[in-house]
Amino acid sequence: MSGINREARQIFAEIVSNKKVGAYHHIVFSVGELANSAKPGNFVAISVGGQNSAMVLRRAFAIYRTFDRGASGGLLEIVVAPHGAGSIWLTNQLPGFKVDLVAPLGTAFGIPTEPVRALLVGGGYGSAPLFGLSEVLKSRGCRIDMVLGASTAMKIYAPLDGKRSVNSLTTVTEDGTTGITGKVTDVIPGIIETNQIDIIYSCGPMGMLEAINVIAQERGVVHQCAIEEAMACGIGVCMTCVLPIRGEDGVIRMLRSCIDGPVVDGGSVIWNSKRTIPEGTWGRN
Amino acid sequence: MSGINREARQIFAEIVSNKKVGAYHHIVFSVGELANSAKPGNFVAISVGGQNSAMVLRRAFAIYRTFDRGASGGLLEIVVAPHGAGSIWLTNQLPGFKVDLVAPLGTAFGIPTEPVRALLVGGGYGSAPLFGLSEVLKSRGCRIDMVLGASTAMKIYAPLDGKRSVNSLTTVTEDGTTGITGKVTDVIPGIIETNQIDIIYSCGPMGMLEAINVIAQERGVVHQCAIEEAMACGIGVCMTCVLPIRGEDGVIRMLRSCIDGPVVDGGSVIWNSKRTIPEGTWGRN
Amino acid sequence: MFDFKTSLGQANFENPVFTASGCAGSGKELSQFFDLAELGAVVTKSIMLKPRSGRATPRMAETPSGMLNSIGLQGPGIDLFLEKDIPWLRDQGATIVVSIAGESVEDYAILARKLRAVSGISALEVNISCPNVENRGQVFACHPTTARAAIEAVRRNIGGELPIIAKLTPDVTSIVEIAEEVISAGADSLALINTVLGMVIDTNTMRPKLAGKTGGLSGPAIRPVAVRAIYQVHEAMPHVKILGMGGVASGRDAFELILAGASAVSVGTATFGNPTAVIKIKEELRAELISHGFDSLREAVGYAHRPEGNL
């Protein structure tokens, strides 16, 4: 889970399809051989705004899944929430349009060597990378429970074919428009206990990841989470995307979430440290 | 020929058609009633680059012609040379796209009250506003000769229906790919003499206008020309677009080409003064 | 009822959105697009003692998210301005802020004397970001002593009534230092910021694009510089009112400057891209303030400075 993703390539990728799904856009790119090298948890960085855009930075999106169809046919898919100017621009681009895309970037979810009982928790569009992950886990013989949460039904991303690979799926919304009314953390303890979960994989807003982490640590469950920090470069050269992580040597360092993440061990993150450098961090003065 | 164009309105205008014609794009906008108020010589100012564009200023284009088809059907047409980022962006927009457009702006060609013998000279896309002008002049019973020049045939803009209203049309190209080989100024003196021209109307690059003006002044022919100065606002508030013009009181003033022009009396312009303020200009220090 | 009123020194304004000096002439050209009385104020183009041709052309260059200008303060001079522009603006019911600029301390003094008895003016914006011919063309606002001298000259000659807004350049090592100096010299409030000194070279001619070589950078590109300057000065002197400007193109942008510490906001370059920008920004700003739960503009001024922990 660390270091440069040696597979990363920069390509112009044509949009093959762009469909609205609930509150999101499901966008498919033709990426050729690059599709082979992406692993669940990796992300893409896409230039936005076209030529003469006032937006100078790329936008990061988790890879939802890839299809290896050889050099000409490889596909890469993402799920985009129209948020600000850049993501809205992207959701407005039509099939045939080519975007400048760098992928795969960052770390991937660690795959256990033996069959385990895994709980996958996604918040909002954070569910996207979990479907690819669940396919891999299933192929390794794991049992997979999935919990998806959002503020409202439209923000649950759970495509039919994605659900195939999970053993159970629980949805939770804050407004009760679908599934259980509440937050994902309301249901996680029960599932951990009932299904004897060995590992939690999570992806979603930082607040959710932190709350899941508390539950995981209390119960001694391994927790891998994909974090989302504002990134300027996505490739490890700008140092904007850091967060404090305790290393195996016990030392806290400000690590780059773009190359030492986005997937990190939840137990090693110093949570809720935004706007401060935690005491004891290496090089803090 | 001076002051604010009281007809100017800001509208969102849909592109009705956008066709490549030689080196140019002929673009038609649906502008409703605004079509009524445009006069030959006026220009439009169009926002370019779309939302989040790094280009903050409008681009100016001479009005080629307008069609009054009532509130819903009025059309306004321009001829655009893909030059830099803004004009290239505009030529790439498809029918159905709406642009933010302010028009009509600036002064119009002065129309003589009696039938006169007029020579219309256009350089490159500078021919565009002359066709609307020739229709007006023709309806007033004027005799119209037209000379169009450019570096090469592709840069002569002379649509078939435009030619209908002129009595003679001479084309001149520097590379001889169509018409006479040379510059417009090679043929103008002959036409002035043969056809006893009373007034010259011109539109094109500054160097051409200046050369025409020399010929016109030598022969005592009135010369109205539409000039092209870099403009930031197009509506008279920024003072970037000025050029030195001698008033009827004999005083040279830095006048705004967006509201005291683009059509000015060639004889009153202090030509070739770029990068200097002419001696004697009001307020020069 | 949402309260949109604001003040700068003793001058009161119905709303906080003004034109920026040099970006709206004396209002006439904009008046065909909207009613000038709808603006917080029309800030007129900086006027000098005598008529001025301004600089040679080219005077402008577009830059990424901005533009350079080098107009050189073209204008008719104070006498013609008072004779024609001011009565016209008064007739429109516009709230008027007159901007003045001088080439010497004496110029500022004379301009102030000419303006002291003029009725219908709400405040004087003193543009001291211009070259001082008596001091090697150095910009007044670049040095504490010359900045002070210009403002003192205006203060002494303007009499007690008309509030003085000193307009500063960001092209200094410490804008807080200059701000403190002009306030102690008698300015009532501050206008921040004037353009940032820049240059564009035309790669075709391979020479500076502007005839004046350097020019002033404006537009969204400089907004972060404006926000920083306003924030720093408001932090140092929270009781001094600030007229903020620099790259405001939307109500969100205006709100950003207000949170930093501006009591009112001028709109410059945005008007070039959109003749009705000032009106659009005013309406968007009102909506922005209301949607953030403010009952009045005043509550939002400098709100970004509240202590950590406060909501």
Add this chain to the structure above:
Amino acid sequence: MFDFKTSLGQANFENPVFTASGCAGSGKELSQFFDLAELGAVVTKSIMLKPRSGRATPRMAETPSGMLNSIGLQGPGIDLFLEKDIPWLRDQGATIVVSIAGESVEDYAILARKLRAVSGISALEVNISCPNVENRGQVFACHPTTARAAIEAVRRNIGGELPIIAKLTPDVTSIVEIAEEVISAGADSLALINTVLGMVIDTNTMRPKLAGKTGGLSGPAIRPVAVRAIYQVHEAMPHVKILGMGGVASGRDAFELILAGASAVSVGTATFGNPTAVIKIKEELRAELISHGFDSLREAVGYAHRPEGNL
């Protein structure tokens, strides 16, 4: 044969396109996109005496045609840097310019002593645009005396060989004054410009977006400021070589800085938008120079300064 070579002080470079300090780490992350030996030089992220965590997050905000950053010089400290990064860069065949930054004059002296014996370094970029803890956090490059002190400390300790490139901030009243000071203090050449101080306020939280409140503005938005600074300094000291930077995103942009007076150009923010920007810019610049009829890069340096009338 077109001659793309350039020099800064006694240091020679195969071509004039470098990475900008802090925008390419120590090269490792870019090396998977292209061969570092293709660059004029890799300018490493400013290194300090001790390991540094840098500032808290958020550390960045996108702005119109630019971005703000407030990294706070995160890094491993000079010892680890010399042990790991330099040998690795040497192995790549990269031309290396090491950037150093200190919190005190003494820091600069020690850094210079640690670097004087290191082989494989072409030049030292001395980033003096950082806060001086001994002087109320004032930036060294903001005042002639502190700028001089930092550069003198490096000069005295570096020995005769390694050329010193002093990197200046544009946030000063007169960059020419600072430039003259550091040259007389022993710098061989100059790096212009560091980022421009700015701020963004998040209108949702209604607080400064960056944890460090202010940050450095970079990207195309500041290019006109960079061109102006380079032009002014080249005009004042035509014999001093300049490493130009600020908003270069294309060969045309690099050419603009060179015409203004830069002998080489660093690319910063553009790399964030495009990992291969440096290589693209190098090729575009070569084409640009050739298409304008230059036989060598050297002929184009400062070409915008030629007298009127000359072609």
